Amino acid sequence: MAKTIRRRGTRTGKKSAIQEEHSKRIGMKIILILTLPVLIFIITGISATLGSADLLIWDAYSAILHRIFPEYFYTTWLSDICVWHLRLPRIAWAITAGFGLGIAGAAMQAILRNPLASPFTLGISSGAAFGVSLAIVLNLGFFGGMWLIVGNAFIFAMLCSGLILGLASIRGATSEIMILCGIAMNYIFGAASSLFQYFASDQELRGMSFWGMGDLGAFSWEELRPVIVLIAIGSFVLMRKAWDLNVMTVGDETAKSLGVDSGRIRLIVMTASSLLIAGIVAFTGIIGFIGLVGPHMARMIIGADHRFLLPASGLLGGVILLGADTVGRTILAPIILPVGSMTSMLGVPFFLYLILKRRREYW
Amino acid sequence: MVMIKLETIDIVFSYDGHSGPPILDDVSIQLAPSRILGIVGPNGSGKSTLLKCIDRIIKPNHGSVLLDRREIMKMGRMEIAKKIGYVQQTISRGFPTSVFDTVLMGRRPHLNWRSDEEDDEKIWEVLRLLDIEDLALKYFGELSGGQQQKVLIARALAQEAEVILLDEPTSNLDILRQFEVMDIIRDLVNKKLVSAIIAIHDLNLASRYSDKIIMMKRGKIVSAGEPSYVLTADNIASVYGVEAVIRKQSEAPYIIPIGPIKTTIRKG
Numbered sequence: 151m152a153k154t155i156r157r158r159g160t161r162t163g164k165k166s167a168i169q170e171e172h173s174k175r176i177g178m179k180i181i182l183i184l185t186l187p188v189l190i191f192i193i194t195g196i197s198a199t200l201g202s203a204d205l206l207i208w209d210a211y212s213a214i215l216h217r218i219f220p221e222y223f224y225t226t227w228l229s230d231i232c233v234w235h236l237r238l239p240r241i242a243w244a245i246t247a248g249f250g251l252g253i254a255g256a257a258m259q260a261i262l263r264n265p266l267a268s269p270f271t272l273g274i275s276s277g278a279a280f281g282v283s284l285a286i287v288l289n290l291g292f293f294g295g296m297w298l299i300v301g302n303a304f305i306f307a308m309l310c311s312g313l314i315l316g317l318a319s320i321r322g323a324t325s326e327i328m329i330l331c332g333i334a335m336n337y338i339f340g341a342a343s344s345l346f347q348y349f350a351s352d353q354e355l356r357g358m359s360f361w362g363m364g365d366l367g368a369f370s371w372e373e374l375r376p377v378i379v380l381i382a383i384g385s386f387v388l389m390r391k392a393w394d395l396n397v398m399t400v401g402d403e404t405a406k407s408l409g410v411d412s413g414r415i416r417l418i419v420m421t422a423s424s425l426l427i428a429g430i431v432a433f434t435g436i437i438g439f440i441g442l443v444g445p446h447m448a449r450m451i452i453g454a455d456h457r458f459l460l461p462a463s464g465l466l467g468g469v470i471l472l473g474a475d476t477v478g479r480t481i482l483a484p485i486i487l488p489v490g491s492m493t494s495m496l497g498v499p500f501f502l503y504l505i506l507k508r509r510r511e512y513w
Numbered sequence: 514m515v516m517i518k519l520e521t522i523d524i525v526f527s528y529d530g531h532s533g534p535p536i537l538d539d540v541s542i543q544l545a546p547s548r549i550l551g552i553v554g555p556n557g558s559g560k561s562t563l564l565k566c567i568d569r570i571i572k573p574n575h576g577s578v579l580l581d582r583r584e585i586m587k588m589g590r591m592e593i594a595k596k597i598g599y600v601q602q603t604i605s606r607g608f609p610t611s612v613f614d615t616v617l618m619g620r621r622p623h624l625n626w627r628s629d630e631e632d633d634e635k636i637w638e639v640l641r642l643l644d645i646e647d648l649a650l651k652y653f654g655e656l657s658g659g660q661q662q663k664v665l666i667a668r669a670l671a672q673e674a675e676v677i678l679l680d681e682p683t684s685n686l687d688i689l690r691q692f693e694v695m696d697i698i699r700d701l702v703n704k705k706l707v708s709a710i711i712a713i714h715d716l717n718l719a720s721r722y723s724d725k726i727i728m729m730k731r732g733k734i735v736s737a738g739e740p741s742y743v744l745t746a747d748n749i750a751s752v753y754g755v756e757a758v759i760r761k762q763s764e765a766p767y768i769i770p771i772g773p774i775k776t777t778i779r780k781g
Contacts, residue, residue: 168649169637172613175650260608397618399608404601406570408672409594409622454608 179458182451186465190245190472197476198237202484205229214238242374243366244472244489247430248440250381252467253460254423255441256448257388260395260456261416262325268442269427272328273335275438277310278303278431279362280339283346286357299361300373300432307428310335315420323413324402328420364437364490366475377429384426385464391419392456399454439493440467443501450504470497517582518546518708519676524566524576526559526732536562537573538732544676544708549698551723551740552712555753558729560712561602564678567710568599580676594622598669600662602680612656612664613649616640619671639670643697659690666697670705677701679711683718691715695722720744720765728752741766750774 165173198210205213213233215223225233251269258267269275281302285291293301314331321327347355394415397405402412427441444467445459452462471493478492520543527533537559544550552560565571567578569585578585585593598619613636620632640646643663648656653664662682669677679698683691699722701707713719719726719740726743728736730752736743744766749757756771 166637166646168646171650263608265608393621393624396610396614397621399610400615400618401601403565403570404599406590407568407594407597407599407601408618409591411590449608454610455614 179452179455179462183458183462183465186462186469189469190465193469193472193476194238194241194245197241197472197479198233200476200479200483201232201237203228203232205232239370239374240367240475241472242371243369243434244475245468246374246378246381247366247434247437248444248468248471249464250377250384250426250430250467251437251441251471252444252448253385253388253464254426255467256445256456256460256463257391257395257419257423258441259445260398261412261419262329263399263401264325264329265446266442267329267332268438269423269431270436270438270441271336272314272332273310273337273339274307274332274424274427275431275436276336276339276343278307278428279358279436280343280346281306281309282361282435283343283350283358286354286361287346287350303361304428304432306339307431308424310339311420311424311428315417318420319413319417323416325416328416360488361435362490363488364435364493366434366471366489367486369433373433377433380429381426384422384429385460387422388419389457389460391415392460395419395456395460396454435490437471437490437493439490439497440470443497444470447501447504516546517543517579518548519544519567519578519580519710521563521567521578522576524563524573524578526562526566526571526573535732537566540576540729540732540734542710542727542734542737544710545724546708547702547706548708548724549702549722550708550710551719551726552710552729553714553716553719553726553743554729554735557731558752559732560729561680562732563729564599564680564710564712568597568678569593570599591622594672596675598672598674598677600665600669600677600679600682602684609652609654611649612645612651612653613640615653615664616667616671619668622672636671639667642670643667657690658685659687659693662686662690662694663697666694666701670701675707677707677709679709679713681712681714683713683715691718698722716744716749716768720768744768 194214195207195211198214199205199207209225209229210233212223213225213229216225216230217234255268258269258272259265281291281304282299284306285299285302289298291298291302292305314328314335317331318328347358350358394410397408397410398412398415405412431437445463448459448462448466452458471489474492474496475489477496478487478489481487520541522541524537524540525535526537527535540559540563542550552563554560562571566573569578572586580596616636616639617632620635624632637646640649643666645660645663645667648660648664653661656664666677666682677698682694682698686694695718698709698711702709711719711723723740725738726740727734728743728748735752736748744759746757746759749755749768754774756774758769758771760767760769
């Protein structure tokens with residue numbers, strides 16, 4: 151019998167060189183993830199200085215920090231109002247929405263094992279857009295007042311993913327079935343929205359198309375709170391499933407043999423991600439690109455281990471959205487360009503650059 | 514009494530529920546502890562399907578699988594995963610994963626949410642055992658077929674499985690790699706006291722490495738027993754339709770296929 155099994159290296163005590171290298175890479179990943187909040191903090195400061203009232207970057211930071219550590223930082227009444235009432239809400243919305251879209255996108259790509267999967271290829275945004283058309287054109291919805299549009303967007307987004315989940319659980323929750331159902335939903339809700347557009351007045355059309363471009367400035371702190379809670383809960387659920395997402399990338403049968411019921415995980419993760427996305431999109435309108443490309447960029451930087459990839463995708467989503475919005479507020483100031491367009495215009499060239507530069511296949 | 518690690522009793526499986534033609538038809542096998550059971554048979558004879566039924570990746574329409582005399586249909590997914598490892602033939606391509614992370618997946622049944630030092634240490638131990646520590650940080654997709662097969666076996670070991678099911682572990686490998694992989698399995702069975710069921714096309718490898726062989730045709734077991742009992746010219750002729758000469762080579766039968774048996778085409 152050939153001596154195939156040999157013992158090499160030490161059982162206890164010293165680590166081998168490759169083990170050292172492994173630990174170093176893990177450390178690197180953690181450092182990379184920790185730099186993202188720093189980056190967000192820096193862009194926040196820059197973004198808070200931009201606007202009609204001139205503030206220096208130091209004024210902006212001390213206005214922010216004054217409310218957190220009042221003994222150490224001083225600010226003026228004007229800076230405080232400017233930063234906390236006018237600019238920070240928008241910034242906080244950008245970070246929150248970017249984080250939610252990023253983490254949900256990464257989770258969806260994992261369960262569908264498809265690099266093209268994103269909150270929007272699955273028709274969730276079409277569902278939301280249909281709900282909004284219903285609200286704008288027919289004034290028809292589940293709630294009144296300012297919640298008419300938000301409520302409709304949320305409910306129809308969830309209805310759409312509910313249909314996908316329902317079809318998938320009847321026919322077996324494989325990635326192919328979910329993607330096909332998602333595309334079908336995309337078409338049916340898209341078609342229904344077009345019908346509304348056909349009969350809509352000019353003003354109504356304008357309202358619908360503005361909603362489709364995304365806006366971070368429409369709501370304040372008040373409305374942000376429930377969204378943050380929703381994202382915190384959703385992200386927690388997704389993080390708990392990080393291991394299973396790792397295992398699921400090797401295929402359903404192997405996942406099963408490793409103890410992971412892919413179908414069940416797919417339904418749980420899909421539900422959690424849809425809630426996140428619907429909660430965000432209902433308020434901000436459609437912000438594409440981040441849920442698709444944020445996770446891809448994160449994967450290029452940090453690898454496919456979801457324990458690191460999920461938080462990295464979320465944070466990177468926050469960086470991209472905040473960055474894009476900051477640029478969108480600057481270039482034609484005082485006109486604010488729609489953030490949904492800005493993310494794609496700025497992000498896509500960078501993304502293509504990454505694809506061309508990196509040689510390894512990522513999907 | 515003979516010890517039995519795992520057995521299947523009258524397994525019936527067909528894809529269209531009970532109506533379709535059976536892929537497995539009353540299959541009963543027994544596997545002793547620390548033994549290798551080879552499953553041979555032509556394409557479509559139900560080898561892979563049998564392995565999947567044993568690991569409950571698919572559910573048989575009828576029959577039972579007993580592991581240490583416990584019905585696995587009544588065990589939880591995670592519980593089965595702690596006992597049975599499955600090395601699949603084709604790997605569906607996902608997002609790229611490093612060798613270390615691939616093997617780490619084997620720890621999933623033993624983990625709750627996060628891995629700790631001890632799990633990491635187990636992975637390194639397994640990688641060293643199979644002599645592939647130096648591949649740890651490479652991407653799985655970059656490896657050669659033989660290396661990939663070793664990584665998948667390493668994952669089953671990290672799983673601490675007592676029974677390892679292997680589906681065509683030597684297909685796509687050159688002859689040296691075929692021996693390497695089979696030697697690893699043999700050593701594991703001898704030293705780590707795991708049991709293995711191997712679905713395999715190569716009759717000579719099956720003959721050389723199996724303690725017992727099962728020969729299947731169209732979902733049924735045609736012959737079962739020691740290699741020299743199963744691998745006969747008659748069996749090979751009736752199951753494969755191939756004329757073969759059997760030689761003895763270091764205690765194991767050695768099969769030399771001559772050619773397809775000419776059959777007269779039936780009319781009507």
